Amino acid sequence: MIWIGDVLVSHGEGGVYSERMLGNARVWDPFRSKLAALYHEGTGVEITADTRVLYLGAANGTTVSHVSDYADVVYAVEFAPRPMQDLLEVARRRKNIVPIMADATRPEQYAPLVETVDLLYQDVAQPDQATIAIRNSAFLRPGGKMILMLKTRSVDVRKEPGVVFEETVEALVSAGFVVQESLWLAPYHQDHAAIVCTKPDG
């Protein structure tokens, strides 16, 4: 990842969401993007020019635009029509984004479109996040990384965020994933956690 001092940036065409620029680098704000917060608070996963990414919950394409600056190709999945309109506009100008309007809980909908990826990034604010991740890991190559952004309040408001966090980690571990890193994204995002794990070989 590219840092200028302690500012995370990416190189690409600016003006996507009136982000701040440092010279010709686009500042990637950890308060706006959970992935940027992960790079600030933890280690995350290095995205390089040959990384293929499956991005679930692409929303308005804000974070997607930064990921696309780093990656080879980003398969951006989003379900809701309103954010999809914005995502299409971002994808129109970034030739390595493949925008897919589909439900991340039903990977069979986009199975005819998506190739094997090196990184699975999930930010979907759904109750059954571990299940969605496990189902979508069919696209992930053995040894590939998965980043799961857990909005604990979307899983179950009655449960303590910590409990939801532990349950999700457990679900991933019992599905065979090796958890590399798991942390809270405070102070950038409240009640949000990030889980980074690896899909085992073979």
Added chain:
Amino acid sequence: MSRAIYGFIRARTPYLSTMRSYWFGDVEDGQCTPTGGDVLVTADRIRTIRTSMDSFSPLTWETAVACGACSDRADYIEKLRELCFAAAERDIREQYAGKDAELLQMVRTLDEMDTVINLLTERAVEWYQLRHPTFTRKYRRTPAPILVKNIREKTRGALSFVAGEIERLSATRTELAKAVSGRANEVMPNTSALIGGLVAARLMAHAGGLSDLSRMPASAIQVLGARTALFAHLRTKSPSPKHGIIFQHRRVHNAPRECRGKVARVLAGKLAIAARIDQYRGVADPVFLETAQARIDLAGKGNEP
């Protein structure tokens, strides 16, 4: 099983064959049938593909090249993007074409206008009080619109202008409310017949659309719009809310206090059915409506069967 029999079964039963369908074509036993043709046709075809996620292995772009769908990886991504844009634009258009999409925006605008009008009225009254130190609203029941009218007439300059603007906003709001009600009667005839167009539209907006409302259980419809009370109930030991938006309907708020919860429950039950008829049939069902109305009236009288 002998080879011949196995081969025969494989040829006859598609799920035993190794055929895989991708966006660029169908691959079977190393043989590829490219799709080709118009992107929109391909986009429609993708909807029909049923991929099993058991023992699933993703496609590779090399297959597409071998298939003749594209020349190299860059070309592969470009063609795939073209297809995905066409598919997404079609899906967005389809979703917005739903009859409830515009109604949703109308209701939300209406509710926001209410908020704005109330805020501005309150502010104008406070302002007016400064100019007229003897003015008070105590022991008077001047309705807000009359009050605003008085303020406009009795003052000059900016305050009068603001009051006039509030009046115009209120007029727009009245027109919009009529339009919402009319549209709701069209889009959700059964729900509207039970609870009135305006409240029906608000329920739909809160649920996020007619299809979302039609998938809700009655118990959720009953407390739709009472989120704070509901979560307070789930978290602590406070009593559960009896009603949310449906309280706005006279049947609920005019019911005697002791059977209000009962009316709300019965009404919500019938609304859940009505919403489903609206979603999947789209026309009023007089027989259903008659029995539903009778049942709700019965609950309002406090004598439940």
